[in-house]
């Protein structure tokens with residue numbers, strides 16, 4: 001087992017950097033620095049040229065590349081095989097995988113192949129008295145659980161990158177050594193085949209910079225229009241809590257939360273939303289949260305930078321008017 005921590009990413013079918021890579025590198029760097037582990041980054045499949053520059057910002061020692069035509073697009077069997085061969089050769093102590101939808105198909109299977117433990121939903125890693133501790137989200141985001149990784153075995157860790165902020169550590173810059181790692185994927189037959197892919201049209205809530213969301217407190221579809229008006233005036237997107245979606249006030253593609261979308265806007269304004277943990281999971285990483293609720297004890301105020309106690313039906317039109325007049 002080598003004394004290294006490796007962040008593994010692969011071609012996830014989108015342009016640009018692999019989703020969650022920088023957030024996972026942030027966590028990995030902090031751990032590597034405190035535990036004296038070597039930080040490496042495996043990029044399997046295609047990646048933009050700037051991965052080397054990004055790797056340097058996080059103090060990556062080795063930027064490992066696996067380039068194989070079979071790794072273009074996401075194929076879980078191929079991906080698991082490539083990562084398993086890599087882990088067998090490099091024997092990293094810890095394997096960190098940004099927890100995208102695809103990663104959930106990979107991390108547990110990789111752990112079995114590598115004879116490693118597995119922890120998903122990780123938010124923080126630390127070393128305590130020589131043991132690696134992982135803090136992870138559990139029970140739908142309600143609870144934080146601390147795990148201790150026992151023994152000398154390796155561990156695969158899914159990092160909940162949607163809930164973390166990427167922050168290149170000061171003074172960590174490195175000149176990563178690029179290593180081409182060869183794996184043999186010739187014998188891998190993908191067991192599940194994509195027969196159709198339907199891409200949603202229009203802007204994505206996850207990428208919105210401004211979100212105005214409404215909840216049960218809006219009371220009706222008609223009143224929900226006040227949320228849409230303000231979102232439009234701000235050049236943002238309207239969204240809703242799960243009950244708002246269930247009531248048919250807004251499309252399910254606009255649901256924020258655990259079973260909806262995890263968002264990270266610059267501004268999140270929630271009106272008539274109580275602030276249940278399952279909702280806040282989807283917006284707590286917003287830079288600024290503004291809450292409008294007539295109950296001064298509503299949980300959402302604990303998260304909000306600015307809170308307005310009052311009737312959303314009176315306040316929303318006033319804000320919209322002010323924005324339009326600005």
Ligand SMILES: Cc1cc2nc3c(=O)[nH]c(=O)nc-3n(C[C@H](O)[C@H](O)[C@H](O)COP(=O)(O)OP(=O)(O)OC[C@H]3O[C@@H](n4cnc5c(N)ncnc54)[C@H](O)[C@@H]3O)c2cc1C
Pocket residue numbers: 140214215216217218240241242243244255256257258259260261271272273274275276277278279282292293294295298310311312313
């Ligand atoms: C496994 C699981 C997954 C879930 N996933 C999600 C999810 O993805 N997203 C999600 O949102 N929820 C989710 N939920 C549901 C979640 O637990 C809450 O029930 C839900 O978020 C509450 O929605 P709400 O805030 O709109 O409604 P409520 O909790 O009913 O809150 C309404 C709020 O409006 C306020 N209000 C009432 N009238 C006014 C007014 N005139 N002006 C201002 N404020 C007013 C009230 O004071 C209250 O705080 C999930 C639950 C479970 C168990």
